[in-house]
Amino acid sequence: MGEFSGPTGGTGLITTAPPRSAWESRKCITICVLIALSFFQFNMDTIFSNSFQAMPSFLAVFGFPDPSLPGGYGIDSEFQSLMTALLQLGLAGGGLIQSPLSRWFPRRASYWFGYIFSVIAITIQITTSSQGIVYLGRTFLGIANGLYVSATILYISEVAPANLRGSMVTIYIFLQSCGGIFGAGFIYAFRNYTTRSGYQIPLGVLYIIPTFLFIFA
Numbered sequence: 001m002g003e004f005s006g007p008t009g010g011t012g013l014i015t016t017a018p019p020r021s022a023w024e025s026r027k028c029i030t031i032c033v034l035i036a037l038s039f040f041q042f043n044m045d046t047i048f049s050n051s052f053q054a055m056p057s058f059l060a061v062f063g064f065p066d067p068s069l070p071g072g073y074g075i076d077s078e079f080q081s082l083m084t085a086l087l088q089l090g091l092a093g094g095g096l097i098q099s100p101l102s103r104w105f106p107r108r109a110s111y112w113f114g115y116i117f118s119v120i121a122i123t124i125q126i127t128t129s130s131q132g133i134v135y136l137g138r139t140f141l142g143i144a145n146g147l148y149v150s151a152t153i154l155y156i157s158e159v160a161p162a163n164l165r166g167s168m169v170t171i172y173i174f175l176q177s178c179g180g181i182f183g184a185g186f187i188y189a190f191r192n193y194t195t196r197s198g199y200q201i202p203l204g205v206l207y208i209i210p211t212f213l214f215i216f217a
Helices: 026-035 036-053 056-061 077-104 108-127 131-159 162-169 171-189 197-205 208-216
Strands: 003-005 011-013
Touching: 011 036, 011 131, 026 036, 026 077, 026 131, 026 162, 026 171, 026 208, 036 131, 036 171, 036 197, 056 197, 077 108, 077 131, 108 197, 108 208, 131 162, 131 171, 131 208, 162 171, 171 197
Parallel strands: none
Antiparallel strands: 003 011
């Protein structure tokens, strides 16, 4: 262990915090798991978006009649591509916003701004029947997800004990997978709905985690 010279010229030892067990760090671990629900949200939304494009309830609003297809509807390939691309574009934008946001505001501000973008985006997608407005909703939701996931990785990296940091950072991978599994199961339950509620209800589920993060972050 090395030595350093203090501001008064004295000699001291460079020390590090002793390793902490998972039990001793249980409060920190719990908080990190709850914050990492943002990754659950992100992958759940991705599954929803991809699945909507094959659901009768969504196709009846945003597709076009085509008796030659099994479901009786088709959907424009440009609309499909832009729904995915704009979400990713927004995700990149949210990640870029994170840097100046973290400089001027506390980390929790990312969850507050993410909540605002999420609520606007989800409400737009639930209420509109216009493809152009859906594009705006997907972009806003991407920005929200970008803010969430970048803030979560930074937060966990900062607060996790050094000896547990690697394990705790990978929490988000597990929760991201869980979000995909839950999203797929939820879509399966609504796969045969022919009314707009078939895609509106899954979209409504996306309010839950942003609201939780807004209140408790």
